[in-house]
Amino acid sequence: MGVTALAACSSGTGGTGPTPTPTAASTFVVEGSVAVESDFVANMQADNTTLDGPCAVKAGYDDIKGGAQVVVLDAAGSTVGLGTLATVTLDLPDGTTSLASAFCRATFRVVDVPAGSDFYAIQIASRDPYRLTAADARKPVELSLGDL
Template sequence: MSSPEQQPHIPPPAADPETDQNTAAEEPAPAPAGPLPAPPDHPPTPSASRWSRLPRGAVFVIGVGLGAAVVGACWAGVSLADGSEEAFSTDGTLTVSGIGAGLASGDLCTGTDGYDDIDFGAQVSVTDAAGTLVAKGSLGLGEKTELGCEFSFTVDDIPPGSKFYTVEVSHRGGLTQTEDELRAGGLAFTLGD
């Protein structure tokens, strides 16, 4: 009897525990039972937002406008909640009587004869009922009039709400005015004879 050719027996490679774990992890999960849903004909496209369709400049302008609106609304809310009104201004004149002899009407003049502190730039102070300085202005140029030397003044940013205010030029003592009188302006003060 003839014997079949014998081939050498090669043992299978030894199992490597790390390889076996990787192989098990890489094996696909069993397919679910039942049919799978059909894939869509085309992949969904992301919809572009309205902002992305606008030019950059337009988005910037819209952002600035919205920011300004928010700041304005906050400012208005704080102002209304505070109950305060806007600051106001007043104006008037101070006349130093009996000076400027020899000057023609309309000529520039200054305070003299004990009124040397009354001149262009002299401080005009406004204090509230508590005696707190709340606003300052200054005298304008003096101009000769029939009564003497007249200086105009304006005081801005006077906060409202005081029962009364005192207006003082230089250190000459103050004159008390109501808020309505100050708001009306046209105040006329006189020093001297």
């Protein structure tokens, strides 16, 4: 009695094999923050006076809030990463102690962004995408909106 081995081969077209998982070297993290002009009066009325506490953004920036979507796009304009803004908190410029100078800040972190694009763009909430080089996308990104 003989043993017969059978093997199926695929040319790679139409195969249903597993999708490769990106390796750590082929992905990176896009992280940073967006600083937004605050509403001084609204913050005073709400007693938002604690550093890193709640912060009311100025009218016109209401889309910048905790949970707002953060989209990372590649050079072709394709979505390559999704994240959200963390809670918007009260912050002060370095060396300042006056609440009149306060602004609002929200951080973001988008993991598993595929490497390989020459440029990337970050779109926060309904704002226009901010374009940056691949090298700059790997550094903490500091964006600002309003008169800061």
